[in-house]
Amino acid sequence: MDILIGILRAILFVVIAYAVVFVAALVNILYERRFMAFIGDRLGPNRTGPQGVLQSIADAFKMMGKEDFRPLLADPVLFTLAPVLVMIGAVSIQLVLPYTQGLAATQLNVGVIFLVAITSFTTLSILMGGWASRNKYSLVGALRAAAQMISYEIPMLLALLIVAMIVGSLRVGTIVAFQAHYEWIGFYSPFTFLIFYIASIAELNRGPFDLPESESELVAGYATEYSGMRFGMFYLNEYAGLTIMSMVAVTLFFGGWMGPWSSALTWLGVSWIGILWFLVKTYILVSMLVWIRFSIPRLQVDQLMGFAWKVLIPLGLANILITAAIILWVPSWKWGLAIFSWIAFFAFVGLLDPILKWKLRRQRERQPVVSA
Amino acid sequence: MYDHFETPEPDEAVKLALRRIEESTARGEGSEMDGLEFNEVVVNMGPQHPSTHGVLRLVVTLDGELVKDVIPVIGYLHRCKEKLAEKRTYFQYIPIVDRTEYLASINCEWGYVLAVEKLAGIRPTRRAEFIRVITGELMRIASHLVAVGTFTADLSPLGTAMVFYMFRDREQVLDLMEELTGARMMFNYFRFGGVRYDLPDGWAERCREFLKTFPAKIKEYEALVDDNAIFLQRTQGKGVITQQDVVDYGITGPNARASGVDLDLRRQRPYSVYPELEFDIITAHHGDIFDRYRVRMDEMRESLRIVEQCLDMLPKGPVQLGSLRAPYVITPPPGACYVGQENPRGEYGTYVESDGSRYPYRLKFRDPCFCNLQLFPKILSGNKIADAVAISGSIDLVLGGIDR
Numbered sequence: 001m002d003i004l005i006g007i008l009r010a011i012l013f014v015v016i017a018y019a020v021v022f023v024a025a026l027v028n029i030l031y032e033r034r035f036m037a038f039i040g041d042r043l044g045p046n047r048t049g050p051q052g053v054l055q056s057i058a059d060a061f062k063m064m065g066k067e068d069f070r071p072l073l074a075d076p077v078l079f080t081l082a083p084v085l086v087m088i089g090a091v092s093i094q095l096v097l098p099y100t101q102g103l104a105a106t107q108l109n110v111g112v113i114f115l116v117a118i119t120s121f122t123t124l125s126i127l128m129g130g131w132a133s134r135n136k137y138s139l140v141g142a143l144r145a146a147a148q149m150i151s152y153e154i155p156m157l158l159a160l161l162i163v164a165m166i167v168g169s170l171r172v173g174t175i176v177a178f179q180a181h182y183e184w185i186g187f188y189s190p191f192t193f194l195i196f197y198i199a200s201i202a203e204l205n206r207g208p209f210d211l212p213e214s215e216s217e218l219v220a221g222y223a224t225e226y227s228g229m230r231f232g233m234f235y236l237n238e239y240a241g242l243t244i245m246s247m248v249a250v251t252l253f254f255g256g257w258m259g260p261w262s263s264a265l266t267w268l269g270v271s272w273i274g275i276l277w278f279l280v281k282t283y284i285l286v287s288m289l290v291w292i293r294f295s296i297p298r299l300q301v302d303q304l305m306g307f308a309w310k311v312l313i314p315l316g317l318a319n320i321l322i323t324a325a326i327i328l329w330v331p332s333w334k335w336g337l338a339i340f341s342w343i344a345f346f347a348f349v350g351l352l353d354p355i356l357k358w359k360l361r362r363q364r365e366r367q368p369v370v371s372a
Numbered sequence: 373m374y375d376h377f378e379t380p381e382p383d384e385a386v387k388l389a390l391r392r393i394e395e396s397t398a399r400g401e402g403s404e405m406d407g408l409e410f411n412e413v414v415v416n417m418g419p420q421h422p423s424t425h426g427v428l429r430l431v432v433t434l435d436g437e438l439v440k441d442v443i444p445v446i447g448y449l450h451r452c453k454e455k456l457a458e459k460r461t462y463f464q465y466i467p468i469v470d471r472t473e474y475l476a477s478i479n480c481e482w483g484y485v486l487a488v489e490k491l492a493g494i495r496p497t498r499r500a501e502f503i504r505v506i507t508g509e510l511m512r513i514a515s516h517l518v519a520v521g522t523f524t525a526d527l528s529p530l531g532t533a534m535v536f537y538m539f540r541d542r543e544q545v546l547d548l549m550e551e552l553t554g555a556r557m558m559f560n561y562f563r564f565g566g567v568r569y570d571l572p573d574g575w576a577e578r579c580r581e582f583l584k585t586f587p588a589k590i591k592e593y594e595a596l597v598d599d600n601a602i603f604l605q606r607t608q609g610k611g612v613i614t615q616q617d618v619v620d621y622g623i624t625g626p627n628a629r630a631s632g633v634d635l636d637l638r639r640q641r642p643y644s645v646y647p648e649l650e651f652d653i654i655t656a657h658h659g660d661i662f663d664r665y666r667v668r669m670d671e672m673r674e675s676l677r678i679v680e681q682c683l684d685m686l687p688k689g690p691v692q693l694g695s696l697r698a699p700y701v702i703t704p705p706p707g708a709c710y711v712g713q714e715n716p717r718g719e720y721g722t723y724v725e726s727d728g729s730r731y732p733y734r735l736k737f738r739d740p741c742f743c744n745l746q747l748f749p750k751i752l753s754g755n756k757i758a759d760a761v762a763i764s765g766s767i768d769l770v771l772g773g774i775d776r
Contacts, residue, residue, distance in 0.1 A: 040536035136415050140437075140757075207528065208602065297528030297602045300758045301437055356601040360608060370614045370631050370659040 013105035017094040021087060024243035025236040026056040028286065032239070035290045066228035074225065075132035082129030083226065083233035089121040090240045096172045097247055100257040100274030101266075104173065111172035112160050115248060116153065119203060122237065123149040126222050129234070133225035141221025144301065145205065151308040152202035152209075158316030159196035162189060162323050163252050166337070176256035186253035188337050189323065191344040193253045195316050200245045202308070205238065207293035209304060246285035247278070254281050311352075319344065385431040385445045389414045392441055393433060412440055419448045425522055426771030430748070432760075439760045442752045444745055449775040457735035462488050462564070462702050465732070470558040472737060473773030476515040476716045478507050478549075480773075481562040483713040483737075486643060487722040489564055490711055492704035499689040500566035501645045506579070506682045507549065507561065509675040513586075514545040515716035516626075516668045523665065523765035524597060527606060534596060541589050544582050551575060564702055566692035576683050583676050583683075590672060607662035611751050611763035614659060621750075622743040625718025626667045627767060631659035637714040648685070651678050661766040668768075703730055717741055717768060739773040 030045070030052065037044025045052040070079055096111040098104035108114050123146055130142020163185055164170050167178045179185060186193045202209040223234045250256060257274030259281075265272050299307065322340060330336035382390070393412050418429040427448035433441035453472055457465050469484045470477040482504060489496065496504070521538035546556045551572055553561040561568050597603045618628045618635075628635050636653045638646045654670040656663035708725040718740025725734040744767050751767075752760045 036533070040533040041540055042536055136413055136434075140434075294533050297524075297597075297600060297606065298758075299602060300606060300756060302756070303602075303605065353601055356605070357599075360601065360604045364608055364658075367609050367658055367660075368612075369657045370612060 017091045021240040025240040028239040029056045063232040073134045078132035082125045083230040086125040086237045101271040112170045130222035137224045152199045155312040155316045156199035162192045179255040184255045189341040191341045208296040246282045250281040442749045453776040467560040478511045479715045483722045485562040487711040487724045500691045512716045517542045519768040526765035630663040630667045664766045741769045
């Protein structure tokens with residue numbers, strides 16, 4: 001009997017995970033298009049259904065109806081496998097995320113490590129797809145993706161280590177429980193969140209870090225040779241990634257499903273209002289991702305790698321050392337950590353731009369004048 | 373039967389690129405480093421590539437991210453515009469000139485009409501001259517908006533917002549032009565000795581309103597990108613055109629002015645009523661991408677100034693010559709003439725040769741983009757792909773003009 005329940009439970013959570021991925025992708029595509037239209041002073045898709053809500057579904061059907069085309073010189077196995085495997089990251093990451101009180105697939109005691117490990121799966125399938133399609137644009141895009149994701153995984157890991165240090169556990173459920181009574185880690189250590197957030201944008205291949213598929217240079221990057229539903233899988237994964245990454249950020253830094261009256265309505269051992277809070281927090285972060293994408297120009301490859309290795313990783317390491325010292329030696333370490341981290345946060349936000357501009361101004365003054 | 377596994381024969385441009393790689397390897401240049409061999413890859417950018425703005429094809433030799441060599445291939449939009457002139461009367465050819473460089477079509481019409489008028493010895497009416505300047509400068513604004521908008525769109529997702537702001541404001545210009553000429557892009561508005569229609573009622577007021585609101589819009593664009601560290605980092609000091617290049621390659625227009633060459637045919641070889649108008653020639657001193665962008669932004673302001681002066685000075689009178697009320701057939705005396713005129717992209721020259729018949733004997737355009745394109749192999753090689761895209765965006769090519 002226990003085995004049967006276990007199997008049913010497993011099936012239920014896999015279905016939920018897939019449903020979340022697909023629904024999130026369809027919603028996010030429309031959401032981003034409308035948001036982007038709003039930023040660009042346009043209307044966006046508003047014809048299919050009321051306010052265009054059916055647009056993504058129509059697009060999905062269009063993609064399914066397209067010819068399933070494979071370039072003849074492409075590697076048949078890897079080319080077919082890549083779009084199938086690309087979903088693994090987005091789906092299985094949810095296995096350790098509690099949607100709300102009592103609705104979590106597992107309570108893995110190495111949850112944070114699992115998170116980091118499983119996000120790399122997307123890189124693998126992107127590399128596979130780019131290599132297998134035998135296209136120069138795809139190959140350059142895939143290699144850029146691999147280089148970028150490997151670089152940005154390090155600052156991400158450094159940020160997650162701090163979360164583990166503060167809580168003293170790698171179990172995601174414990175991390176959420178630690179943040180009860182609005183003691184969110186994002187408030188104790190906003191600087192850590194900032195590093196995590198920047199790294200996660202890069203991990204998602206989104207602007208300003210969308211080099212692997214920068215359409216003005218590489219046509220469509222690793223997905224150039226893909227069409228129809230195969231391309232659709234890459235596309236869905238990319239947009240589902242917005243929600244999934246934001247869910248991870250909310251769980252680790254903003255108290256997960258906790259919020260006012262989050263345990264008020266409990267049925268079947270699940271607090272249903274928690275889901276609502278989880279969604280609200282997630283979509284605030286998703287909106288920020290969209291906003292960032294359309295307000296910052298794309299970086300260049302060397303600038304991108306430089307930013308990871310020269311700025312984020314040293315700052316992340318320093319952050320770890322100082323945080324560890326505070327936790328170890330300061331008696332009321334929560335306050336000490338909050339003070340340090342807020343100062344670091346504002347220093348980073350306030351100083352990065354002026355320093356860059358000052359450097360650029362000096363560079364400009366030294367630049368040779370051609371009209372002499 | 374088509375054999376799937378047969379590699380198609382590379383065309384001339386690709387062969388040339390491959391030959392150049394072989395030559396450089398034979399000379400022992402850069403393909404080997406610390407015993408590792410690096411393969412240079414030949415990539416076709418275009419004719420259907422998102423960032424070539426039209427049907428330009430660049431055969432690019434890449435060494436990793438670095439552009440080693442560029443071979444531009446043109447002719448995908450060739451429509452025999454110059455040959456067509458020989459089978460049409462002077463008057464019939466006006467709408468075809470519109471379609472050469474389609475983003476600044478009224479300026480191209482102007483160049484052609486100027487050349488034929490010079491050949492036939494026609495002087496347009498004074499009111500028509502002012503209307504020509506007004507329309508020409510409005511189109512310059514519209515053209516620069518497209519140029520800067522697509523250039524920023526090449527740089528980033530940010531540009532996708534920027535390009536829509538710019539197209540939104542270009543609409544205002546196009547609305548004004550539509551009201552005046554009846555068309556939004558292919559105007560067919562200029563006539564020998566004047567223009568087709570007089571200004572409609574209230575047009576001048578609506579134009580003034582646009583002049584009043586537009587400077588705020590320019591400020592908005594500048595606030596969006598001028599102060600952005602990433603934008604500055606990607607544009608400053610990249611793709612420098614030196615003054616020697618300007619002379620060697622015949623670069624004209626904003627690209628030359630960004631390198632500090634104050635070449636502006638409105639001032640150097642004045643035509644129409646430009647000598648009576650007050651405006652500055654915008655120049656910059658570094659000749660890089662950022663300066664080319666800045667020059668275009670500031671030129672829009674100067675154009676606004678010119679339009680405002682023209683509206684103030686606009687005299688009363690006819691807009692077409694009475695004697696040429698129906699100028700369907702004009703027969704200029706035998707001879708040839710060349711007239712250069714300042715298009716938004718540079719010197720747009722028209723050469724017309726007449727043998728005294730109703731048809732031009734020979735017609736030839738000197739398109740600014742064609743000359744600017746020559747610079748591509750020199751200016752793009754040695755840059756990263758991303759920079760190369762930004763540089764080619766900043767040069768602002770219109771393939772309709774290049775291929776004719």
